[in-house]
Amino acid sequence: MSNTIYNDVISNRFRGYLPVVVDVETGGFDAKRDALLEIAATTIRMDESGQLNPAETHAFHVLPFAGANIDPKALEFNGIDPDHPFRDALPENDALRALFSPIRKAVKSSGCKRAILVGHNAFFDLGFLNAAVDRCGIKRNPFHPFSTFDTVSLSGLAYGETVLAKAAQSAGLEWDSGEAHSAIYDTEQTARLFCIIVNRWQEKNPEQVWRNRTST
DSSP: OOHHHHHHHHHHHTTTEEEEEEEEEESSSOTTTBOEEEEEEEEEEEOTTSOEEEEEEEEEEBOOOTTOBOOHHHHHHHOOOTTOTTOOOBOHHHHHHHHHHHHHHHHHHTTOSEEEEEETTHHHHHHHHHHHHHHHTOSOOOEEEEEEEEHHHHHHHHHSOOSHHHHHHHTTOOOOTTTTTSHHHHHHHHHHHHHHHHHHHHHHOHHHHHHHHHOO
16 A cells, blocks of 8 residues: 555544544643653554554653642652652753654654544643643644543443553553553553554444545
């Protein structure tokens, strides 16, 4: 299959949006007050058979913005030491711009018009992402500002599970509790889960999915 046909198919699968899975690790639950500490994103590609697969992952440790709140209970949960000397964290502005560059390239190369955030409790990740974008004054955010795909809802539908670990295991994925709650691990596992659920739907409803791809 040529790249042109490939791009036409993936760009039409979600009406011009390219799914990009995002996970953030933070210093709390308030996107405007609490620190963004880690962010990771995995782009999604479609193979020649129309199956979705995780593509590239990009991840960064992030320095807390000036005046950011960090709840010790959040650090106990995610295991992050913001002051670790080998953390190699970047300021928010640098981390976001470094993250957005390959995402924009993926959107362009796929023939899509914009990225759409996929997350487990996606509103949380999008809230922190949008708050950081606002703080940094970034004008070219590749993500849709409010639309998302939430694997909590998809997992509840497909497996009757809403917890990421249980949903992943129900989908046949291995789960390492020692690696969980790092942005990279959770992002890549969520990406695999998203692809499994969408591919499962496509296998059961091939004609409906094809009509959706080719409609204008």
